[in-house]
Amino acid sequence: MSTPAPVAVHRHGGMVCADHVLDVPLDHARPGGPALSLFAREVTAAGREHEELPRLLWLQGGPGGRAERPNAAGAWLRRALRDYRVVLMDQRGTGRSAPADRRTLAGFADAHAMADHLAHFRADSIVRDAELLRAHLGGVREADRPWSVLGQSFGGFCALTYLSLAPEGLERALITGGLPTLTGHADDVYRAAYARALAHNERYFARYPGDQELADAVAAHLESEDVRMPTGERLSVRRFQTLGITFGTAAKFDALHYLLETAFTEGPRGPELSDAFLRGADALLSFAERPLYAVLHEPIYAQGGAPTDWSAQRVREEFPAFDASGSSAEGGGPVRFTGEMIYPWQFEEDPALVPLREAAHLLAQRTDWPRLYDLDRLASNEVPVTAAVYHDDMFVDRDQALTTAAQVRGLRPWVTNAYAHDGVRADPAVLDRLLAMSAGEL
Template identity: 45%
Template sequence: MLGTAQSHRQQSTRQFKGMRLTDHYFELPLDYSQTKGPCIEVFAREVVDLKKANEDLPWMIFFQGGPGFPANRPVFNGGWIAEALKTHRLLLLDQRGTGMSSRILPQTLANFPTPEAQAEYLTHFRADNIVRDAETIHHTLIGSDKKWTGIGQSYGGFCLLTYLSFHPEGLEGVIITGGVACVKRQIEENYRLTYQKVLEKNQAFYRHYPEDEAKVKEIVQYLGSHKVMLPSGVPLSPRRFQALGLCFGADGGFERIHYLIEKAFVDGPNGKEIAYDFLVEVEQLHAFDTNPIFCILHESIYAEGYATRWAAERLREEFPWTQVDADRFHFTGEMIYPDMLDDFAHLQPLKDCANILAEKDDWLPLYDLDQLAKNTVPVAAISYYEDMYVPIELSRETALHIPHFYQWVTNEWEHDGIGQEGGKILNSLLDKLAAPRL
């Protein structure tokens, strides 16, 4: 049974565009099995409609996608946040290690004396402890006698399935957008499906922009025969360029890559060369070094009692089209490869740490299948039929395993639908959450 935070401070309450925002900082255990051990600080921002700020509203807590990314920073009163504020007091949680929560960055990891110490520290930054943080914050903010609703985008949905597994008593309901995780499968089965989804996205991209096929091949050939340096001081390898396919699973992803490709070359003093603004944008499209959890702990979000051993890299040989010298160049997707630790300047010192985590074979459980099978908390989810990151086949399998689970399957949006039509999507899911058949 979890208790309250070791300390909680509230500060910086302000008004902004019809909302009241309050910052909360919680001192929480790094390791919940050693409550007298080291602590970390976890940040969350409370948001409420200014007109309802003094009302006793039900709470909703938001889990961001990732892993390794902070919660939304409200810059306008609209979208899904505005829809949530019609009925709820919203808590935007910076999951441990992200945002303002004891950040994990190359600089902070440099404080540890060895790669082994870095790896041991990072083992405490998965969904199991994110959920323990949330439930401890729940007890601290509103008390154990009240429940709140969880909403999770992408990896945030993974976290909520962990929440349902181990602390369902804290939840009034659950909303998941694009994040119904595969709870019954190991990582290889997930990647075999996602590789197929990525191939389909590549085929769609070239159908949409057939002129880009020759341009892409020209870029890759140039990168293979020239040492092209990125602004951060490392070479742009063909495989790092290939990883830009991560964008294909989001709305407008094809256009983002198309507009990047079309400006790849300029005429320099020695002839045609890669343009500087192209290189800057390549770096901006990747967040592996600014959000190192996304790279170093990515495969561990699937691991329960086994080592991932760089699963995405191991499975590449099953998909010859992923080779950079294939007849047709294909981009890759949300796959993390060990050479990324060479391709990003600030990740290079973390390569040994990442390899240690890839070989770790005693990861604790993330889900309790028996508890999920007897679930009584209503769940409403949207899953995207063409989702490149979270395969619909495995999402459907999970939804069928969990009682009181409504799943809306659509091809109207990509994985980031909540960012495109958030108000519409959340309104519909809240209605379904209250439906008697759940």
């Protein structure tokens, strides 16, 4: 390992931010092997930077999403800074932590080498990175001092892996919208996810009933015309359908409506899809900023045994409502939008994913994934755990979450229908309640 880089400090918006960089092993089973650069930003409320505050590690959603930046962070951060030094760690492969994308991965000899590399970017590696970071930030005197974690969505998955692999590193775990199935196959996850996506379609079209005709018209136009995105590729109907991912959060639930408002403009040959619509669709559909989300979205559920084998694609056949082979304008059913699903054809249609296609196929067929959760250790857990379970969460199944809650000793769930999947970002009251529950005040 190399010597950690000097700490860079800057101040803005009532916060003091200290940037840390250290090397971590690509494969933690081979500490002397290849290394990755890990980046983390420690944030403290201005005026409290010299106080002995406990640390809270933010584990963001994803996979493949970088940590929030303080100038755009959600409601939870300001609340957390009242009690903690907050650590914003870019999970490996994201942000400034050895980003993995079509450019940085281009140097691998072949798809097999790329897939073997990317197999080390799941929750187990992220947790072991966090443990090295905890020791690094604590220094000699406090290297063994545990910290708290706040896991949002996939970050909650990581928190359960943390409780399985290194519970001694945790003082408490706070989880929002992120209790995964501990034993289910990806098929179980997506079978439940499609049903929830249909329910969210109904909510959306109940709010915007006029959008059904407009969505069907867009689909019919895409079927009959060669419509090109700003990046040059053709926009397919099935890719248009993936805009339903916006239904899962309060912040973006209405995004599709305002995008459809701009859909058509009058061209020399009649109605055309507008540049504003195509640019807006590209911003929502492209994986250029988070390719690992697509590559690892199914492998995060794999724990040996059967491969994921493009689960979302296979399970989709059980839900004919999503068949958009013909829009209602041409005798088919009304367009229904999918949610948090990844398909093999996206690695053919999205320019950011095309170079990763073969590696993604290899990962989908992999069967030697290590287990992410230790059921015995979770059953005897002694770390205080509180979790917000969003009753109508489109991304994480309520029933699977509550089954998991019952398998973790001492885990206290709070089930609420007051928030969508992004509740902790929308309202500091979510973190307030989890902290009060963890302290035994509720």
